[in-house]
Amino acid sequence: MAALSEILPVEAVLLDVPAADWREAVRRAGDLMVATGAATDTYTAEMIENVRENGPYIVIAPGLAFAHARPSPAVLRTGMSWVRLAAPVEFGHEANDPVELVVGLAARDASEHTAAMGALARLLADPDTARALREAPTPQDVHAVLGGGGAPAEPRKEAARGSDLHKILTVCGNGVGTSLFLKQTVEGVLDRWGWDRYVTVEATDTISAKGKANEAVAILTSREIARTLGDVGVPVKVVEDFTSATEADRVLRDTYDV
Helix, strand or coil: CCCHHHHCCHHHEEEEECCCCHHHHHHHHHHHHHHCCCECHHHHHHHHHHHHHHCCCCEEECCEEEECCCCCCCECCCEEEEEEEEEEECCCCCCCCCEEEEEEEECCCHHHHHHHHHHHHHHHHCHHHHHHHHHCCCHHHHHHHHHHHCCCCCCCCCCCCCCCCEEEEEEECCCCCHHHHHHHHHHHHHHHHCCCCCEEEEEEEHHHHHHHHHHCCEEEECHHHHHHHCCCCCCEEECCCCCCHHHHHHHHHHHHCC
């Protein structure tokens, strides 16, 4: 699997970018992925349409939007972009507006960027590293911090089989972006609990989640996607900050009453 610094090259980092609104902010992230050969202009339009259709669920943490759309022919190769805005813009998110950082993702499928998502989740979960990324003076400095995400995490131990196996679904509109990011955060908490052999976490999209809900003990997602899902027969838990291990820990404790 490609490392974060490979998927997100220094040429795809742009700092202090003016944007009149959220559409322009997403467009600037898309333009960088076009310029670096990851996607076409059509994919940029698809990212904007994703927010129009599904709401601002891509704002996964205070000040941070994770712009993406479904895998499509407009994705030429898996790649990412990093756009720090000159002034924050409103996406319409109830808790995490305004946005000052837009990370773009063009993914051919979920398997190619799992390691990169894990590295990014670890970096943004650390307050000092997150601050260094937000305050970095040059694209080269941003890229140096991103390259410090370390080696890919060891593969999770295979979950125990049988009646003791639990499944948690993390859900977004497309199943390859924000849901995968939240999956990495939740798995980190379960690993620290020592529950990694007993609970499996699966990232999926809204359509698939409705069919898979009966396999899960709970669904973890954004407020916007929770509204879209409605009553699926299992608890749907809202997570506001997908980078926060503390919030993931709280939601898991509430789920398991521990």
